[in-house]
Amino acid sequence: MQKQPLKVSIVTPVLNAADTIADCIKSVTAQTWSNVEHVIVDGGSTDGTIGIIRKNAGSDTIFISEPDKGIYDAMNKGIFLAAGDLVAVLNADDVYAADDVIERVTRCFMEQDVNACYGDLLYVDKTNMDRIVRYWHAGTFVREKFRRGWMPPHPTFFARRQLFERYGAFDLSYPIAADYELMLRLLYKHRISVAYIPEVLVKMRTGGKSAPSLKTAWKVFRENHNAWSSNRLNTSLSTFVLKPLLKTVQYVQPLSEP
Structure with missing residues (x-):
């Protein structure tokens, strides 16, 4: 008896994203992989987002709209509504870089028999998605790279749903760095x-290169540090110093074609 193809659940948290949500939905419905559901969790949009979702949603869309405790709470709701074998998060401002991204991802899972995979990420201009602002070349996974400030691009991360059931999803005590804490955990x-797919999987819109305030930078530092300590993991100060420096390199390295 032939196995059913892996089912993939794409979770999209959204709040007042009328300008971008249609592109996000279309990039999911355009995927060549046949067994995909799109779980859209709206936090109570008031700008027309809900109408756009209903207009563009495919037949395999699960849609809820209700107040939440923030973006990571919305992601958790979507993860636990998901019925797929594999789960990924695609934010409302983001799109898949090609129509066969999910097909390539499922092939990776089937051929390499892993629990998760990730790829590269392009940051693009908010109004012109052909203009590349930053290239996040994730590179092959080496566990010790976490100690040098590394993490995989969360928007490109696909994982087996059973991992969230076993190890939990996003920790809401990290309002800024819950994605980092989850990757670390x-x-x-x-x-x-985990396997690395050496290709661009996601394009993420960015609003520009404005530097974070000292207050925000301190909050990020503190949450990153707490992610290690709360998981009873030891590291050094260099981990948190190197992490923002890695982002700087992504702005200046030569860009290859995605």
């Missing part, structure tokens, strides 16, 4: 098997 602490 899954990949570094629990040592799940």
